[in-house]
Amino acid sequence: MQRPDMSVVLAGIPMRNPVMTASGTFGYGAEFADYLDLESIGAMVTKGLSLKPKAGNPTPRIVETPGGMLNAIGLQNVGIDAFIEQKLPYLKNVNTPVIANLYGNTLEEYGEVASRLDGLAGVAGIEVNISCPNVKQGGIVFGTDPGAAQEVVSLVKRNTSKPLIVKLSPNVTDVVVMAKACADAGADALSLINTLTGMAIDLERRRPVLANVTGGLSGPAIKPVALRMVWQVAKAVRLPLIGIGGIMNGRDALEFMLAGATAIQVGTASFLDPSAAQRIAQEMEQYLVEHGIESVRSLIGALEV
Amino acid sequence: MQFKSMVISNVEVSPNYFRMRMTAPQELASAVPGQFVMLKVNDAIDPLLRRPFGLFDVGSFVPEYAGCGAQVYCEILYKVVGKGTKLLSALHHGDLVDLLVPLGKGFQMGPAGEEKVLVGGGVGLAPLYYLAKELKERGEKVRLFAGGRNRDDVLCITEFERLGVETYVATDDGTLGERGFVTQVLERHLSSDMRIFACGPTPMLNAVAKMSQKHGVPCQVSMEAYMACGVGACLGCVMKGANHTDETPDYRCVCKDGPVFDSFELQWS
Ligand SMILES: Cc1cc2nc3c(=O)[nH]c(=O)nc-3n(C[C@H](O)[C@H](O)[C@H](O)COP(=O)(O)OP(=O)(O)OC[C@H]3O[C@@H](n4cnc5c(N)ncnc54)[C@H](O)[C@@H]3O)c2cc1C
Ligand SMILES: Cc1cc2nc3c(=O)[nH]c(=O)nc-3n(C[C@H](O)[C@H](O)[C@H](O)COP(=O)(O)O)c2cc1C
Ligand code: FES
Numbered sequence: 001m002q003r004p005d006m007s008v009v010l011a012g013i014p015m016r017n018p019v020m021t022a023s024g025t026f027g028y029g030a031e032f033a034d035y036l037d038l039e040s041i042g043a044m045v046t047k048g049l050s051l052k053p054k055a056g057n058p059t060p061r062i063v064e065t066p067g068g069m070l071n072a073i074g075l076q077n078v079g080i081d082a083f084i085e086q087k088l089p090y091l092k093n094v095n096t097p098v099i100a101n102l103y104g105n106t107l108e109e110y111g112e113v114a115s116r117l118d119g120l121a122g123v124a125g126i127e128v129n130i131s132c133p134n135v136k137q138g139g140i141v142f143g144t145d146p147g148a149a150q151e152v153v154s155l156v157k158r159n160t161s162k163p164l165i166v167k168l169s170p171n172v173t174d175v176v177v178m179a180k181a182c183a184d185a186g187a188d189a190l191s192l193i194n195t196l197t198g199m200a201i202d203l204e205r206r207r208p209v210l211a212n213v214t215g216g217l218s219g220p221a222i223k224p225v226a227l228r229m230v231w232q233v234a235k236a237v238r239l240p241l242i243g244i245g246g247i248m249n250g251r252d253a254l255e256f257m258l259a260g261a262t263a264i265q266v267g268t269a270s271f272l273d274p275s276a277a278q279r280i281a282q283e284m285e286q287y288l289v290e291h292g293i294e295s296v297r298s299l300i301g302a303l304e305v
Numbered sequence: 306m307q308f309k310s311m312v313i314s315n316v317e318v319s320p321n322y323f324r325m326r327m328t329a330p331q332e333l334a335s336a337v338p339g340q341f342v343m344l345k346v347n348d349a350i351d352p353l354l355r356r357p358f359g360l361f362d363v364g365s366f367v368p369e370y371a372g373c374g375a376q377v378y379c380e381i382l383y384k385v386v387g388k389g390t391k392l393l394s395a396l397h398h399g400d401l402v403d404l405l406v407p408l409g410k411g412f413q414m415g416p417a418g419e420e421k422v423l424v425g426g427g428v429g430l431a432p433l434y435y436l437a438k439e440l441k442e443r444g445e446k447v448r449l450f451a452g453g454r455n456r457d458d459v460l461c462i463t464e465f466e467r468l469g470v471e472t473y474v475a476t477d478d479g480t481l482g483e484r485g486f487v488t489q490v491l492e493r494h495l496s497s498d499m500r501i502f503a504c505g506p507t508p509m510l511n512a513v514a515k516m517s518q519k520h521g522v523p524c525q526v527s528m529e530a531y532m533a534c535g536v537g538a539c540l541g542c543v544m545k546g547a548n549h550t551d552e553t554p555d556y557r558c559v560c561k562d563g564p565v566f567d568s569f570e571l572q573w574s
Contacts (some may be wrong), residue, residue, distance in 0.1 A: 024539070024540075025534075025538065025539065026538060027536070027537060027538035031534075031536045031537050031538040031561075032536065032538065034306065035306075035307055035405075035536075047540075053554075055551070055554025055556065056540060056543070056554070056556065059530065059531075059542075059543060059544070060530075060531050061531070061540070061541045061543070062531050062532075062533050062539065062541035062542075063531065064352060064353055064354050066351055067350050067351055067353060068353060069353060069354060069533060071533075071539070071541060073539070073540050073541065076540045076543070076556065219350070219353055220350045220353070248350065268353070268533075270534070270538070271354060271355070271533045271534040271538075271539060272345060272353060272354060272355055273307075273345075273403075274307060274405065274534070274536060275307060
């Protein structure tokens with residue numbers, strides 16, 4: 001049998017396979033170059049970028065929990081200008097699409113970062129993280145209010161000609177409502193899920209473990225929640241989806257595709273195995289070979305209920 | 306690099322402290338003291354993350370079976386404090402562990418001729434042993450100031466002495482060496498033509514850093530932090546740089562910019 005066709009096209013971005021790296025878990029790519037072939041994966045997503053460099057939260061910022069981890073990094077990043085000057089030149093030499101993940105502290109900042117990225121060679125698309133509090137509006141989180149999400153997405157859409165992916169927060173009552181709001185506002189694809197808000201307590205010290213008190217849960221522990229949300233959104237919205245949450249191996253990745261994802265992102269798995277993204281792509285291909293499946297695309301949404 | 310390593314031995318050297326030897330890639334032969342490994346204690350999802358350990362020793366041996374050339378090994382010295390280290394302590398000869406090696410920036414040994422002073426406590430002695438070995442190979446004069454709560458925390462002193470290192474010991478309860486903090490013993494011996502290398506609990510490093518700055522003695526410290534990735538990607542392990550303020554943040558990654566820092570690089574409380 002011929003090698004199976006692993007390629008997918010996501011909102012107009014052609015990828016050699018459906019495996020992307022998740023924002024904040026793969027640095028700016030270069031950090032992992034010693035451990036895997038950056039040209040073996042489908043796409044890379046950068047750390048969340050903001051208008052100005054961001055310091056992030058005090059420490060401890062991370063703690064392990066059963067089957068997962070909590071993080072409260074606080075979106076520390078070099079800022080959009082330093083990204084363009086210092087990080088992008090390296091990425092341009094890698095033949096793999098780069099998706100810039102961005103966020104803002106205000107509505108205006110979202111628009112501004114998006115327009116700085118527009119027209120930049122070497123950026124194949126943008127992924128908007130809407131799980132941030134709006135500083136100006138008293139901290140209401142864009143990603144949990146359909147009206148606010150719609151505003152952000154339409155503003156970004158007006159400021160970019162690049163494929164626009166919106167990353168959904170799972171910390172909502174009904175993810176479908178949020179998905180529809182983003183679709184109506186002009187998103188070209190949706191990625192889900194971001195981390196689930198959680199907390200860890202140090203019993204002896206009677207204090208929260210994280211300096212920020214709460215943090216975002218990621219890793220295998222969140223996979224069932226993520227699968228459920230991808231499946232729900234896939235039924236309700238006609239946009240390509242990117243499945244994220246606890247993907248550790250090729251089988252996990254393919255489950256997300258059955259649930260309706262066109263592509264997947266590997267996050268926490270890259271911490272325990274820096275070559276995880278490459279390995280997962282290989283494991284997916286292996287599964288296809290073993291089951292005589294010619295194209296990975298035939299599995300998208302193929303779940304039988 | 307990522308390496309599937311085989312445990313060669315794993316022995317309890319003091320109550321709750323273990324010394325583990327495992328096979329290592331050829332590249333590790335040129336590791337710098339102070340660098341560390343990230344070790345996955347099993348391939349389950351609990352514990353999920355790798356655990357960081359300083360290099361206690363690196364060397365080579367010829368395996369017993371025939372037809373095999375010299376093989377590089379590395380050793381770690383660890384204390385059982387939780388889930389991961391408990392599982393680690395149950396490993397035997399022949400078990401496999403996944404390593405990322407060598408990580409981070411190690412100690413800069415400084416010019417020949419000056420006195421090298423090592424200060425450590427508990428498992429902080431681990432990277433100092435490898436450092437002492439390399440310094441002795443260069444023919445340097447090395448002194449060790451080791452501290453701990455009690456005698457069980459003062460590890461491998463005979464190993465240091467065997468290298469020809471002059472050792473000074475202090476314990477909180479006086480069960481070994483002087484009673485009190487090792488930093489008090491150190492202060493009596495400070496002079497300007499020495500270089501300090503310290504690794505241990507943060508309060509100890511804090512005291513050593515301040516003392517050395519006060520006396521104008523160059524001092525490097527090896528720091529600990531919670532780590533997820535070990536390669537500078539997650540930004541979980543940061544510490545405040547010396548000039549850090551909320552307005553002009555300056556965070557350093559312990560895994561990538563450290564774990565060894567010049568004491569002047571960091572902010573001390
Ligand atoms: C660069 C570096 C080098 C290190 N070298 C050594 C070494 O040579 N020998 C050694 O015994 N230990 C060393 N440590 C500490 C070691 O990594 C932790 O003790 C270990 O990860 C604990 O794992 P656990 O699953 O047993 O504990 P857990 O169950 O995860 O935690 C148990 C306790 O240990 C503390 N702890 C957990 N992780 C860390 C950490 N990364 N740093 C500090 N405290 C932690 C927790 O606060 C908790 O109180 C080093 C740490 C770093 C960052
Ligand atoms: C340390 C860390 C940092 C993260 N930073 C970002 C970020 O900057 N922007 C973002 O959209 N998501 C961020 N995420 C969320 C991940 O991209 C991903 O959505 C989440 O971790 C779930 O996937 P996983 O279970 O595979 O890790 C971060 C996650 C972790 C663990
Ligand atoms: S442990 Fe991830 S950046 Fe240091």
